[in-house]
Amino acid sequence: MANPRLWGLKKSPWVFHVAAASCNNCDIEILDLLTPRWDIERFGIVLVGSPRHADALLVTGVLNRKNLPRVLRVYEQTPKPCLVIGIGTCTCHTHMFESSYNVVGPYDKYLPIDVYIPGCPPKPESMIMGVVKALKRL
Amino acid sequence: MNIVRILFSYIIFPGFIFSAVVGLFLTWIDRKVTARIHWRVGPPWFQPYADFLKLLLKETIIPEGSSKTLFFLGPLLGLVGMSILAVMLFSMNFYPAGSFVGDIIVIIYLLALPPIGIIIGGSASKNPLASVGASREMTQYFAYELPFLIVLATIILKAGGSIKFGDIVLAQQVQGPFLYSISGVIAAVVILLCVQAKLSFVPFDIPEAEQEIMAGPYIEYSGVALAIYKVTRAMMLFLLPLFLISILWGGFADWWAIPKFLLIIVLIVLMKNTNPRLRIDQALKFFWVGLGILSIIGLVLAFYGL
Ligand code: SF4
Numbered sequence: 088m089a090n091p092r093l094w095g096l097k098k099s100p101w102v103f104h105v106a107a108a109s110c111n112n113c114d115i116e117i118l119d120l121l122t123p124r125w126d127i128e129r130f131g132i133v134l135v136g137s138p139r140h141a142d143a144l145l146v147t148g149v150l151n152r153k154n155l156p157r158v159l160r161v162y163e164q165t166p167k168p169c170l171v172i173g174i175g176t177c178t179c180h181t182h183m184f185e186s187s188y189n190v191v192g193p194y195d196k197y198l199p200i201d202v203y204i205p206g207c208p209p210k211p212e213s214m215i216m217g218v219v220k221a222l223k224r225l
Numbered sequence: 226m227n228i229v230r231i232l233f234s235y236i237i238f239p240g241f242i243f244s245a246v247v248g249l250f251l252t253w254i255d256r257k258v259t260a261r262i263h264w265r266v267g268p269p270w271f272q273p274y275a276d277f278l279k280l281l282l283k284e285t286i287i288p289e290g291s292s293k294t295l296f297f298l299g300p301l302l303g304l305v306g307m308s309i310l311a312v313m314l315f316s317m318n319f320y321p322a323g324s325f326v327g328d329i330i331v332i333i334y335l336l337a338l339p340p341i342g343i344i345i346g347g348s349a350s351k352n353p354l355a356s357v358g359a360s361r362e363m364t365q366y367f368a369y370e371l372p373f374l375i376v377l378a379t380i381i382l383k384a385g386g387s388i389k390f391g392d393i394v395l396a397q398q399v400q401g402p403f404l405y406s407i408s409g410v411i412a413a414v415v416i417l418l419c420v421q422a423k424l425s426f427v428p429f430d431i432p433e434a435e436q437e438i439m440a441g442p443y444i445e446y447s448g449v450a451l452a453i454y455k456v457t458r459a460m461m462l463f464l465l466p467l468f469l470i471s472i473l474w475g476g477f478a479d480w481w482a483i484p485k486f487l488l489i490i491v492l493i494v495l496m497k498n499t500n501p502r503l504r505i506d507q508a509l510k511f512f513w514v515g516l517g518i519l520s521i522i523g524l525v526l527a528f529y530g531l
Pocket of ligand 1: 148175207
């Protein structure tokens with residue numbers, strides 16, 4: 088409670104889902120996260136529909152020539168302070184799309200990613216753990 | 226001295242701060258009950274306050290090319306309207322015979338301020354989805370306002386033709402709450418549905434339909450401006466049931482008001498959780514044809530003293 092700004096951010100991180108050309112498995116797992124079984128609203132996490140409302144961006148998939156400017160645009164549209172959480176092995180490096188002609192390289196060349204959650208796709212439990220770790224690190 | 230008292234009543238109790246704190250707590254109740262209906266655990270009690278604090282301390286982005294004045298006027302209008310409404314409701318209920326003349330026409334205008342604010346803000350934010358949301362908000366406002374006004378006419382008729390809010394409360398203390406008659410029950414049903422639409426809760430959350438147009442008019446709002454919108458919504462959740470109790474259920478100056486208030490909140494939350502969203506044309510038809518006819522029947526019954 089010493090720093091109200093940090094406390095607010097930790098207690099109510101609203102997330103926006105940036106699906107940057109993932110193979111859709113990671114997206115489905117993110118949707119699983121919102122179901123009653125995992126119930127992340129316990130931690131105050133809410134999925135919002137507009138990057139303007141978001142405190143954390145969940146990025147999935149591999150960056151390519153087409154979606155790089157769009158992902159950067161979404162990042163710029165998000166009010167700061169905001170976290171970027173990379174979900175899936177695709178965001179850690181370029182995964183199996185390594186030698187594809189239009190892949191422009193890993194995320195950390197373009198965006199400050201706060202936490203990577205590996206797995207192809209990661210389990211909802213590990214995503215919760217990743218978000219908790221990211222919030223602890225703040 | 227007087228000016229201090231007036232400022233105190235508008236800003237602290239029962240105006241802005243008091244109704245905002247209670248309203249945010251009610252949004253927690255709403256979220257918690259929703260979670261329990263979904264068989265979830267739900268957020269902790271301080272969740273709405275944490276959301277509010279976080280939004281206050283975040284960056285506020287003004288979209289490029291939008292009108293700055295109108296963009297901030299939108300949220301403020303609703304907030305000011307609701308603060309004044311809080312003061313009026315409390316003073317009218319606790320001192321109904323006092324010198325403060327608050328008539329029901331003023332309350333109609335004050336209740337119109339939040340939707341007008343949303344329409345102004347949505348249109349000023351220069352986003353296609355926000356414009357769609359604003360236009361839906363406008364349609365929905367005209368939809369629910371018709372039965373709402375007819376019900377208010379019923380109540381004025383029952384109170385012996387007085388449009389003073391204090392007289393309506395006093396009349397109920399003399400002849401018993403208006404709810405306990407056929408026309409009173411009809412009025413309560415109609416006005417409960419109008420309140421649901423005023424709060425834009427499901428089935429009438431058409432202006433902000435999350436799955437279609439994301440957040441509708443709120444889509445470009447961030448930081449402080451979004452926090453003001455949220456807190457206005459929370460205050461409405463507190464004040465509209467109180468308004469309902471004071472015009473139909475004998476005012477809220479005694480302890481019986483608390484169970485009545487909770488019953489109305491539970492009804493609203495249950496309605497929210499057990500219904501799908503209507504389309505805007507369906508909502509218009511529902512309010513104008515269905516509820517319009519029902520409320521006119523109520524008016525006629527009230528005319529014959531039923
Ligand atoms: S990490 Fe695996 S599951 Fe996730 S988007 Fe990449 S390939 Fe698909």
